[in-house]
Amino acid sequence: MKKILNPYSTLDGYSCFGCSPKNSLGLQMNFIEEGDAVVCHWSPRDEFQGFPNTLHGGIQATLLDEIASWVIMVKLKTAGVTSRLDTRYLKPLKMTDTPITITARIEGQRLNQVIVDASITNVHGVICTTARVTYAVFSEEVARRRLYYPDYKRFFDEEAEK
Numbered sequence: 001m002k003k004i005l006n007p008y009s010t011l012d013g014y015s016c017f018g019c020s021p022k023n024s025l026g027l028q029m030n031f032i033e034e035g036d037a038v039v040c041h042w043s044p045r046d047e048f049q050g051f052p053n054t055l056h057g058g059i060q061a062t063l064l065d066e067i068a069s070w071v072i073m074v075k076l077k078t079a080g081v082t083s084r085l086d087t088r089y090l091k092p093l094k095m096t097d098t099p100i101t102i103t104a105r106i107e108g109q110r111l112n113q114v115i116v117d118a119s120i121t122n123v124h125g126v127i128c129t130t131a132r133v134t135y136a137v138f139s140e141e142v143a144r145r146r147l148y149y150p151d152y153k154r155f156f157d158e159e160a161e162k
Helices: 057-074 140-147
Strands: 002-005 030-034 037-042 080-089 101-110 113-121 127-137
Touching: 030 057, 030 101, 037 057, 057 080, 057 101, 057 113, 057 127, 101 127
Parallel strands: none
Antiparallel strands: 002 030, 030 037, 037 101, 080 127, 101 113, 113 127
16 A cells, blocks of 8 residues: 655646645545555545435546546556546445545556546445546646646655655
8 A cells, every 4th residue: 555645736726626635625535556446535524415414426426537537647657538437326325434435446448548447435345336437548748748747756756746
């Protein structure tokens, strides 16, 4: 298990709803690398409810989309954009069944199309939501130029952050 740093947090104007630690309205996700997966342990705030005591489905989709981007950045050492997000809500995700675990793995790649499988598991180990995310990935050069993809070392090396 290895903590993943957020190299974007030093960019001026960076305020990602999913992962910026500075966005007080956002999800403020943090990530770790576990084998072939990227994982996030996360507890929702009350304002992320849909129905009472239920995490809003749109927030769940955002969690899955966000972790998919991080698995691309960390495992493929590049960046891309979501071209498709197929989400399945299997069981209600209760606010009291937290913290939750969001996990993503790369399932396949064909040219610049990458398939990521992601899931949300409640504190009891029950999978509540899954997604198959199709990502259009760019070469590292294009990702650096268009999407501010940093030097890969900055995801793990605090000295590279400086």
